[in-house]
Amino acid sequence: MMDRLKYYWRLLRKPSVHYSLGFLTLGGFLAGIIFWGGFNTALEVTNTEQFCIGCHEMYSNPYQELKDTIHYTNRSGVRATCSDCHVPHDWTHKIGRKMEASKEVWGWIFGTINTPEKFEAKRRELAQREWHRLKANDSLECRNCHEFESMDFTLQDPRAAEAHSTALTENSDQTCIDCHKGIAHELPDMAGVSR
Amino acid sequence: MKTLIAFVMSVSFALVAMAQSPSMSPPSPDGLRKGGTLGETPAAPAIAGDPREVKREVRNYPEQPPVIPHAIRGYQVDKRFNRCLDCHSRESAPSAGAPMVSVTHFMDRDFQVRAEVTPGRYFCTQCHVPQTDAEALVESDFKAVDQVIREQKQGAGQ
Numbered sequence: 001m002m003d004r005l006k007y008y009w010r011l012l013r014k015p016s017v018h019y020s021l022g023f024l025t026l027g028g029f030l031a032g033i034i035f036w037g038g039f040n041t042a043l044e045v046t047n048t049e050q051f052c053i054g055c056h057e058m059y060s061n062p063y064q065e066l067k068d069t070i071h072y073t074n075r076s077g078v079r080a081t082c083s084d085c086h087v088p089h090d091w092t093h094k095i096g097r098k099m100e101a102s103k104e105v106w107g108w109i110f111g112t113i114n115t116p117e118k119f120e121a122k123r124r125e126l127a128q129r130e131w132h133r134l135k136a137n138d139s140l141e142c143r144n145c146h147e148f149e150s151m152d153f154t155l156q157d158p159r160a161a162e163a164h165s166t167a168l169t170e171n172s173d174q175t176c177i178d179c180h181k182g183i184a185h186e187l188p189d190m191a192g193v194s195r
Numbered sequence: 196m197k198t199l200i201a202f203v204m205s206v207s208f209a210l211v212a213m214a215q216s217p218s219m220s221p222p223s224p225d226g227l228r229k230g231g232t233l234g235e236t237p238a239a240p241a242i243a244g245d246p247r248e249v250k251r252e253v254r255n256y257p258e259q260p261p262v263i264p265h266a267i268r269g270y271q272v273d274k275r276f277n278r279c280l281d282c283h284s285r286e287s288a289p290s291a292g293a294p295m296v297s298v299t300h301f302m303d304r305d306f307q308v309r310a311e312v313t314p315g316r317y318f319c320t321q322c323h324v325p326q327t328d329a330e331a332l333v334e335s336d337f338k339a340v341d342q343v344i345r346e347q348k349q350g351a352g353q
Contacts, residue, residue: 068269069269070268070269123275159291159292182271182276182278186271186273186275186276187271187275187276188275188276189274189275189276190275190276
């Protein structure tokens with residue numbers, strides 16, 4: 001084992017015998033572009049709605065529920081796709097979320113929610129996972145579009161203005177998801193959940 | 196004989212063509228969409244749009260379920276969750292500034308008052324509806340109870 005490691009270490013340290021420095025630097029540079037670009041392109045593909053609803057679990061349960069909500073259809077035609085709410089936009093968090101999503105691949109392979117009954121049985125658990133995630137990251141995905149700084153309280157109704165101007169400030173530990181649950185999908189049995 | 200068959204055929208074709216053409220087919224019975232013929236498909240009237248935002252409205256008679264003075268688009272009311280009770284439940288009504296559901300909603304079929312809204316009165320929109328400014332589809336000579344009483348008094352006084 002140790003010998004083998006030593007062999008590879010020596011191989012790495014030795015100067016190249018056959019290839020020129022130019023080939024190695026330029027080749028490395030080009031290969032870098034291709035691999036990095038390819039990686040990011042593949043990553044973006046997994047971020048599209050087409051990809052998400054490619055599986056029937058996502059198409060026939062959460063996607064159908066989304067369709068009735070204001071985040072799917074509204075006056076001005078601005079809409080949120082799956083990844084807008086379920087995947088953070090900046091790189092580090094996005095990669096973190098993508099690694100978590102390997103659990104979802106597991107669920108897909110073993111069909112954990114592949115019937116309406118199974119989905120219904122897991123609804124509370126799945127919802128809770130998203131609530132916890134959004135609570136922990138201070139509703140990061142909501143804030144991609146809904147900026148606290150740009151909210152005009154005078155245009156909101158008094159009760160909303162009151163809640164937003166107190167609950168969302170620095171010295172409060174509340175965040176969007178504390179009140180706004182079930183805005184894009186149906187809620188599970190809410191017994192014992194405070195809203 | 197041949198000419199007769201040709202004549203009957205052409206007449207029946209003409210009748211079929213007439214019945215199917217939108218403008219020449221017979222007038223349709225006056226339903227909710229007035230006018231037009233059987234062959235025509237009249238355009239549906241425009242959807243009434245968002246409920247009007249109003250203050251609480253006076254009931255027309257004492258047992259009338261109060262109408263909903265706000266939009267309820269996308270409200271989930273099912274076995275799992277009741278969005279209306281988010282504000283109108285006993286616990287949250289004061290802080291939400293909403294009227295609490297009346298105590299009748301807590302009564303079971305034996306008029307026994309329970310701790311929660313009973314299943315019989317759980318589905319709000321069976322009785323309570325938002326109001327739009329849509330024109331009435333059919334005429335109505337409905338009178339509020341006060342008006343009936345007032346008119347009766349006037350009639351007795353004469």
